[in-house]
Amino acid sequence: MTVRGVKNDAEVELEHSAASSLARLRPFVGLAVPLLAVAAALAVGAIMLLALGTSPIEGYRAMITGSLGGADKLADTAIKAMPLMLVGVGICIAFRAGVINIGGEGQIIAGAILSTSTALLVPDLPSAILIPMVLIAGAIGGGIWGAIPGGLKAYLGVNEILSTIMMNIIAAHFLSFLLQDLLIAEGDVKIQQTERLSENADLPLLPGGTRLHLGFIIALLVAVAAYILLFRSTLGVRLRAVGHNPHASRYAGMPVQRSIVEALAFSGACAGIAGAVLVFGSQSHRLIGEGGAAGFTQSAGFNGIVTALFGGLHPLATVPASFLFGAMLNGGIAMQRAVQVPSAMIIALNGVVVIFVVGSLRLRERLQRWFDDRVGIETSKERA
Amino acid sequence: MGDFFTVSALVVTFASGIRLATPFLLASLGETLGQRSGVLNLGVEGVMLLGAFGAYYTVLKAGSQPLALLVAIAIGIVMGLLYAVVTLVMQAEQGISGIGVFLFGLGFTDLAFQKWVGTPIPIARLEPWPIPGLSDIPVIGEVLFQHNPLVYGAFLLVPIMTYLISRTTFGLNVRAVGETPEAADTLGVSVNGTRLVTIIVANVLASLAGAVVALEVGNFQQNLTAGRGFIAIALVYFGAWRPFGAMVGSLLFGFVLALVNQWGALGIISGSASSLAAMAPAVLTIVVLVFISNRVGQPAALTRPFDRSN
Amino acid sequence: GGGDSGDSGGDEAGPFRVAIVAPSADNDVAFTQSIFDSVNRVGESRDIEIASSTGLFVVEDAASALRGYAEEDYDLVIAHGSQYGAPVEEIAKEFPEVAFAWGTEVNTFGLANVSAYTVRSDEGGYAMGAMAAALSEAQNIGVVGPIEVGDAKLYVDGFKAGAEAQSPGIAVNVNYIESFSDVALAQEAATAFVANGADILTGTAQMVVGATGVAQSEGVAWFGTQSNQSSLGADIVVASQVYHWEVVLEDIIAGIDEGDLGGESHLLTLENGGLEIEFNDAYPLDGAIKQIGEDMVAGLKDGSIKTGQ
Amino acid sequence: MSVSTVPEPKPTSPSITPMLEMKGITKRFPGVIANDRVDLSVRPGTVHTLLGENGAGKSTLMKILYGLYQPDEGEIFFEGKRIEIMSPADAINHGIGMIHQHFMLVPTLTVAENVALGLHPALSRADMGPVRRRLTEVSDQYGLKLDPDAYIWQLAVGERQRAEILKALYRDAQLLVLDEPTAVLTPPEVDDLFATLRQLTADGRGLIFISHKLHEVMELADEVTVLRDGEVSGHTTPAESSREHLAELMVGRSVSLTRDVGVSEVGPAKLQVDNLYVRGDRGTDAVKGLSLEVRAGEVVGIAGVSGNGQRELAEAIFGLRPVVSGSIAINGEEVVDHTPKSVRTNGLAYIPEERMKDGAIGDFTVAENLMLVGYKEPPFARRGFLNLEKIKERCTDLVHRYAVKTPTVETPTRNLSGGNIQKVVIAREFSSEAEAMVVAQPTRGVDIGAAEYIHEQLLRQRAAGAAILLISEDLDEIMQLSDRIIVLLEGEAMGEVMRGDATVGEIGLLMSGVR
């Protein structure tokens, strides 16, 4: 390092101690900046609430108690966080491998379709076999739905942003087709939903008397697995290398094209598991297509991207990030109920939070780099 | 069950295809310019919704369609400035802030509609302006020259945008800034200034695209644009970052939608088959892309913020 | 307050508290608006306090809202969406002292605190289909549908049957556009029908505002359903089939007043007045055609006419 | 100091009044003082050379002059007046031009369009006609031949450089900064460039010239300023100095500029290329019927002007480019499934010429880059999982053995200087124990201290019995290190000479097609 003391020793000493105490603030910055951004966004939301003629204080109080006040609420928040976490973790894998996966929605649907079909085909298998089977089926469904745009990108040069958006549309219509035809429940009123699926496939509730179910453990395990995959396995080295610099990866003897397919397949598999969890962990225990804009996916395919970026594309940091967004979504429903604002308000607020948080990330990065440079001074001084 | 291969059915289909293509075209032309300068805006859908609501509300209250377009333009400018602050000043990840804009637009327009309008009250729809002479040509006249002025305007923008990008100094700056912003900077071209302009134009066109939907429908509903903004972005890639390519993509998408629709109307497809048919535009887009190699064309600095000190 | 089940609403001085959870907006001129209009009509004759959570197309979110209202001891919690069945079943079990109403369905899960309600939308559809067939000079009618399921399918099938009963051989083309919300596509569907010679249009779900716009500018007659759609085009709306859920709600509320929280399944029909064909006074409908409609309604009421559903 | 109103004395007698003076320039980056009270003055009609190791602060000083960075302290005087340069536009307006170390050209635009950038108001028609005409004038005047309508991506490196110079001359730059312009040029191209530069000084323009090549400095410079660790460590002229002296000023110790290569024992053939045909990017044959053989313990040099098939040859050998016909054998076995992976498995290593693009991953840590090839081998990984302890051990060892200057092995590689990134690549490839290796442009853009080190390592590999194919446009490097030299012209071998059998001149002749 090209560092020399142009200052006198006292100055250096001063700077040194100031630097080391500043450096201690570094982890704090990583958390504080996005949290401040959320606070700023909520302030904008408060203005909107005032404009609607409701009390922001009351609204936000309902939001907080509705998402964090008590074991039941926390459990509901965790339930909301699950699909975000699963999709987000998958997004970490894809983005780190340099692939922009906008196809979470479609991959959730594909996972849900395949896992539902599995449960419909072999409903009588014991839980210990059926539950892993439907989860794996979900992963396979989502994985295939990710691998297709992956293959198109790797071997045919089709831009993945484009193809994953198209794959979302295709999946949504395919689901609608199945729920009018092959998978629709018998009944007088034709509702776009399947039969109540086999009880053997219900994700069991976790002890504690809340509605929190096995899906939560699965989401956490997937996050840990993705962390190990990315940072502790040779495959992870390859995927990240390809993401950062495909040229150098090719020169190093790595199969670049295959890596792209694998990354999107893994990413899709995580979303596919989310699809299975959304079906078998739901209170309806069936696959429902509401024909609405987001349907049963709860828009997790999109929100998961935001969550992953919020977590700095780190699978483990995506876990708390999902919680934050889960709390916001869940609290939003409570707020809607408490102060009687339309649900549109929550969607708009969600958008504002996304904009503020993403806008703050660069600031966080800069501040962190600034802290790192302080530490850099320190290390080089120590070496000298 | 009707017969599709009659002249009148084909005329209906093609004319409808052109109408359906118009919002795609406007939005994708704007996004093409934006991306050529290196800025991705995934928020097109949100801005479309805002433009749609603004135009609808203006006609509802003031009864003027020209004024509605001005309002849509103003909304586009405001959203453009906002997006510029987020992406140029704060240097936020462009794709994600776009999703934020989408969510905001989706929620806010619904909120505003419920609060200020309440129930979908019809407004005057855009009237077709048949072009004298040309509109009388059999078949072709009916397909091409009996549309509302915004349709003509959108298609007229294709050569204008092409000229702007490839023949003006501004276009030169845009291309340079989207490809190698550092090089443009060293020659005194303002990277963020250029991007600011393209962002505003892109947002204005997205907002107008939404206005077209609202004024053609003559009404408003929650999520009026129904995902058209996302398709428009896809069409930019489809068109390999060229205005003409965006037009081909928009027309293709519009025609396939119209075709599926026409077949539905004639009873050629019915029941659950119509959900399979609804996939057609998306499937076709992917299939076409497999055959068109559009590797070339993506601006090298797309989504990369510019910062001189880096 | 549902402390002891006997007096949960009636005798107390305060208003009767109703909570509504519904998938789309309360002003959609369609399904969701119909329940709000009906509750408001109930409110004309007694003191009612309404809370609502709308736009909850995600079932899990609706569940969350339902549970919240149950916890807050509402006198009646209405789950207005057939997809909300599973959460209603589960939450109703948890809160046996809260009354729930669920529609559109017939199943009460055998729970004493759940009322189910649904509507024979095919009946009104049948009567309007007959009128439409009589009105159509071109003998060509276009129907814009969302997705071929549920209430929408019931209405469309009834409409078609009515039209064909009135004039066999008439062309009734149905286009399900695969979306509840794509207004522009509904508009193009209507445009295609008109271009192909249809002189009468109908349709169901919230995206029909796209189709009514076309009907208005093309001067083509429109038949509405779910809510009174005269506001969408004073010149072209002939009649609307309107859901009067208050017929059911009054029953349910009367029961609650007496301590009976539910357990029954209710049906809106022409016969019990829950379904009504409301004519648009501004539309100059030929008396003979109106008579056809009224005859059909009478026949459906006394059972001499069947819709085929 | 007065503004000179009288015309500058021309042509060759340099004015005494400096056109540029930079005084006490200090620039700090977080954790680094890149420039420390640097003084620099340039007289019109002269070449002022800046010398210094990688990271000494040369580019930073020039970026300050061009308005890309703002100095923390210090003043700039131009033609006698104190000026503030807030942006490149200011610099251009003052008549300062800069050829950047990394080309600042838009590849998808034509030469004329690149030149025209920023010249005209945004809302005008981009009329290339006048630009093209003036451009032709300027290029004729300085012998910088270039098609104004060619796209930059179509141009060879030397031509791109000409485009860069034309950009500055078109704007009539009076002071021209050239940051390592020769790093990527072939000897004939360097000669052409120097001719142009002399013409520029003859016109009374001032030049600041940065290079790591001492013989160029001796040839071209009127004055030399040497930077070390951000500070001026010496100021001299070629007449008063020597290459050895300059090297010492730069590095702070004496550097041996000649190498004793010694003899090594030659073994069996490790890399054989037989009648090889390869196509270039434009679909024409880039390598035509080339045959060669590299034996264990031998360095075979490929000399030639760039663009004569060197890159295609290297890429074909390494499985990065399809072979049209002919064969390639490694360790006596013909390579069948020809991918970089299989080639590496067969025992070939590769040091690509573009280290940042092809050799290393900037966002990876030094350790990750060092393991980019061997990460899957035990003991660094078992059953697909990494052993981070072992990896760290190994990388720390490599960093020490190859003298890579980095704070830790966990430092992102992009924070290293170019020379040190090159060392990382070399450490990785040389430590892979491959029996044969292709080494392309190993010291391009690297300072003399690092170059010395890299050459030593290369010879050590040779001594250990490796077969090395050395591709370089630096004839000195080729002549010094190679046991045999093959001259490549238009994809064909013009001839093969043994060490010591030919002079630079003779090889230069071969390179230009004279047998």
Ligand SMILES: Nc1ncnc2c1ncn2[C@@H]1O[C@H](COP(=O)(O)OP(=O)(O)OP(=O)(O)O)[C@@H](O)[C@H]1O
């Ligand atoms: N943008 C920057 N941010 C932080 N530090 C920088 C930046 N640019 C340069 N530096 C630091 O300044 C020092 C001088 O860098 P500079 O680019 O001026 O070196 P140089 O003499 O041009 O080297 P080379 O011969 O490699 O081109 C480097 O050691 C580097 O650490």
Ligand SMILES: Nc1ncnc2c1ncn2[C@@H]1O[C@H](COP(=O)(O)OP(=O)(O)OP(=O)(O)O)[C@@H](O)[C@H]1O
């Ligand atoms: N953004 C940055 N942050 C920190 N250091 C930087 C940055 N950009 C450049 N540098 C430093 O500037 C110095 C020179 O950078 P430059 O880009 O000139 O290197 P190069 O040309 O690739 O390598 P070489 O040293 O071979 O000339 C390096 O030491 C590098 O570490």
Ligand SMILES: [Mg+2]
């Ligand atoms: Mg430099």
Ligand SMILES: [Mg+2]
């Ligand atoms: Mg350098």
